[in-house]
Amino acid sequence: MEHFSPFLSATIDVFEANKKMAERAIEQVSNDGLRTALDEHTNSIAVIMKHVAGNLISRWTDFLTTDGEKPDRNRDGEFEDNFTDRAELLAYWERGWSTLLDSLKSLTPDDLEKTVYIRGDAHMVPLAIQRSLGHTCYHVGQIVQVARIQAGDDWNTLTIPRGQSEQFNQERWGKGKPGK
Numbered sequence: 001m002e003h004f005s006p007f008l009s010a011t012i013d014v015f016e017a018n019k020k021m022a023e024r025a026i027e028q029v030s031n032d033g034l035r036t037a038l039d040e041h042t043n044s045i046a047v048i049m050k051h052v053a054g055n056l057i058s059r060w061t062d063f064l065t066t067d068g069e070k071p072d073r074n075r076d077g078e079f080e081d082n083f084t085d086r087a088e089l090l091a092y093w094e095r096g097w098s099t100l101l102d103s104l105k106s107l108t109p110d111d112l113e114k115t116v117y118i119r120g121d122a123h124m125v126p127l128a129i130q131r132s133l134g135h136t137c138y139h140v141g142q143i144v145q146v147a148r149i150q151a152g153d154d155w156n157t158l159t160i161p162r163g164q165s166e167q168f169n170q171e172r173w174g175k176g177k178p179g180k
Helices: 004-026 045-060 086-106 109-113 125-154 165-173
Strands: 115-118 121-124
Touching: 004 045, 004 086, 004 125, 045 086, 045 125, 086 125, 109 125, 115 125, 121 125
Parallel strands: none
Antiparallel strands: 115 121
């Protein structure tokens, strides 16, 4: 299990980077904007956040010993915006992320050899981790996209601004790119 620590460390880093990206996007959206869907067929940022948190809580509570789809999870209810304010939404969001990160940080090398279940389907632990990472990143992308639209001209980019890649490369590496 010599790769356990780098694998788990990299996984945690990617989860944390995505959490931070979503939160930087959310900061740029008004309270009303968080609750506004782009149209009748899409979810608001608040609903996406609620779903992500609910999923993380269900999947990562007692991760190694119980099915990832907990009997008390109300997945359909995750798509209803019933938070009273931003603080309540953010507290639930944080609960989901804390559940995930605490569980990941408690894993041992031997745990990677174990099988866990999600909706009754067997998954080796690394697959379950990657499944959760993919699902979460998918929804973080949605949050960022909707936030970008909601913020309009007031948006502050989360990555290298469009048209500034060469400037970034120059600042990062000076003349030329790595390996040249």
